[in-house]
Amino acid sequence: MTDATHSAAIPALAQAQSYPVIRLSPEVASSAERWIAVEAPVAIEVNGLGYAVMMASPAGLVEFGTGFVFTEKLVATLDDLIDVTPHEVAQGWLLRIRVAEHCFAAVRERIRHRIADSGCGLCGLENLEQALRPLPMIETAPLAEPSAIFAALAALPAAQMLNRQTGAVHSAALCSAQGAIELAREDVGRHNAFDKLIGAALLSGRAMDRGFVLLSSRCSYELVEKAAIAGVTMLVTISAPTSLAVERSKACGLTLVSLARADNVLVLNDPHGLFTTTIPAADEMTAAK
Template sequence: MDLAVRRLGLAEPGDCASLRSVPIEAPISIEVCGIGYAVMMATPSDLRDYAFGFALSEGLVSWPHQIGDIGIHEAEGGWIIRLWLPPEQAEYALERARKRVSESSCGLCGIENIEQVLRPLPVLTTGITTSRAAVARALASLPDHQPLGRATGAVHAAAFCTPDGEIIRAREDVGRHNALDKLIGALATDGIDPATGFILLSARCSYELVEKTVRAGCPMLVTISAPTSLAVERAIEAELTLVTLARADSALIVCDDRGRIR
């Protein structure tokens, strides 16, 4: 949406009226088998991808075909995503829904104690070989896949890259977790194996993003910002190659396991 603003001169003299694009942030209600599961604050675009990615990241399903149906409906003040699961998946989802209070898909929803937060991650078993030139190529082309980011300067992007650095899918959202969920959903519905490339994020590298990447089965995560301590610990545990502070001139390899960079 466009917003009328007044530009205030600080280093440069002079004020002026202007129009500024701002991203839409809206409540997205997620229902599972007719029961309210969560309400997320997100950008209401690519919601079908988001529904698939959210279900996969939350562990509600293991494969997209396990989702029976998805309904997406605009409602007063926001949107509703309705997921329908077969009985074996629905029972687990409904049990979590009874406990779940959430504002963002952060990986902590419905968890009752510290031990569950630190539950073991699966160890990645497949890897890729890429190059520093490929990482640089992906970084250089990321702005071309951020139309909303260019217009507003207020959203995150998640991109999936081939080993030679070509971005083949990208999604944007006001929430970094949501952007990654949308990307995971897009890969799943398009039949693209996350194990065949690496994920690039325009966000701080928090542990939730590491966990979502590992659970998706992707062997390498590249972020433009620094990692947290728990993100590093979880990446090492899962043998995820983690590359942070990625810039045009350099990057920091935090751990180097399943993704080999030549």
């Protein structure tokens, strides 16, 4: 991708707006101000063709577009992406993306199967074969120790600046093998936050297979798919997964951890035995009694 793409990045935008509210308690009502997360429609255009309309936080749109075309498998490498340019329009934002000509057949094929726009991740895909696309197998074992998950959970609030202000956005964080947060992105949509994180990693040349990704949301199957496509070896989510998310993680060999809390986590898929080795054997537990 050329330097022109980076120069097209929009300046820092207000991601929250202050609104007058009435704070009501059983005893009294009072006037107050509340910061509300900004949500805006972002129309994505690829090589001149309308591709999707997503509801998103209107910041980091170059990163968002980069991650979006990558996880949609419209491009295979950053070299296939020519330009990402956001434009503010009356109704919201227009994200104009140009990809290499040899990638355009994939764009046309995906558009052919779209019948509606949706925030669920299917985006109007016509059939199940298109929805449950083949995923790359993850052969590499995660490098992170189990303790790194708890370190990242403790560090995440400091990286959630917009969420601290509004309490209404999702976060996606790239964490080191020791649990340090290396990159974090926020958005009103959990898919968008993850796409922004993937885009930021691509643009900065950061590998996503060294540590793990921590998401503040529930784990739906399309987040597992994005992780697999981006080369993530372990995905950790704060809320619960769906059954399809678990099955897709098993199909592609992604280590999946959900319901991550400060005191315990739930391991749904552990293909490399990262966690089972930490559980005492039955005879050891008997001997300890």
